[in-house]
Amino acid sequence: MTRHELPAGMVRAPDRTGTHDGYMPGFGNDFETEALPGALPQGMNSPQKCEYGLYGEQLSGTAFTAPSHQNERTWCYRIRPSVKHTHRFRKIALPYWKSAPLVDPDIVSLGQYRWNPVPHSEGLTWLTGMRTMTTAGDVNTQVGMAAHIYLVTDSMVDAYFYSADSELLIVPQEGRLRFCTELGVIDLAPQEIAVIPRGLVYRVEVLDGPARGFVCENYGQKFQLPGRGPIGANCMANRRDFKTPVAAFEDRETPSTVTVKWGGHFHETHIGHSPLDVVAWHGNYAPVKYDLTTYCPVGAILFDHPDPSIFTVLTAPSGVEGTANIDFVLFRERWLVAEDTFRPPWYHKNVMSELMGNIYGQYDAKPQGFVPGGMSLHNMMLPHGPDREAFEKASNAELAPHKLDNTMSFMFETRFPQHLTPFAATEAPLQDDYIDCWSDLEKKFDGTPGKK
Ligand SMILES: O=C(O)Cc1cc(O)ccc1O
């Protein structure tokens, strides 16, 4: 992948070992990084005076008193304290970016739904190009999520954003984006994901456009790695494959805007400089990216089709043990080897709500119609499963080992019902005939024993 030049004037921590390539490996590590030598205080957080005349500031991602194994915070040493990066706010409208609760009495969310890719349009930034498809839970009580599609053609120029409501899990499908954050720069391409923590200020630039992808906006507890149980210490998503950017800052005095999502509403403030002014930081509350092709799937090696939870990349707990606020689940290339087994997903009805997106290729339960950039929704307790074509093929296939190749789809699975937004119900390219994919499933039963 080509390495893009940093934005003009941005200073990044030097690569002293020749290995970091702009990122530090590990999930939830306690990192430390400085873009100028000696900027990071050693052995303490709050010296009477910081080096270079910097201000020390803590960004808390969990309550001060959260148990120490969950406690997340980062110490920033910056040109100005964040309080100088916000001024009087006024509410602004971003009409396509919605928050829960949003239950429109005229919209029927009970149904199996599928959408074609939402087409690109001109002049859209990360903020104006966000299109909410579903919302679940309640942003004010910090439970649930929203699923969005982003369509981005234009970089944010002298414009910055943070969400106080949520962390954002970003799943690109087309194009490349750059996230210039307070804690460093993340370049993101399809087959990668990023998690931008709640409260972190950033701007989004287009490296290769137009860009389209999916966002899971998590109102609840942070995403973490799932427990592997008897699988042990390896496989699935491995900690070292997560990458956090090294410190990078800019000292730029230009009229700029900061937009804040707070309580489901957007607020704008005007300042005279870039807020990306963190010269050095240490801590474990930081943005991260992950290459999905490093996900090591584990599955059935003799018979039967396990629950899709075996493919969980990240999980955001809900407080009820084993019942996630959100699971992020990845269906990628893998071998199918199970004997005497119907290999695709079984027919099922799930207490959790399943929103799926296709990053590339073909999904085994839906050979047609679920296309890259497209989405589907099988809501809480709504039956679904393979379409007729997939069922007939898999029921009659010769069960030699078979590689599912050229396939990468994912699921945002939440314990809460997902409600369609007006955009999803009326403006997005909904496939009206989706449920017909099951209409030709035959009755095969005729009371004859031994019939298979
Ligand atoms: O519905 C789907 O396609 C997702 C899914 C996949 C699978 O392998 C098992 C259950 C499940 O919900």
Ligand SMILES: [Fe+2]
């Ligand atoms: Fe399902």
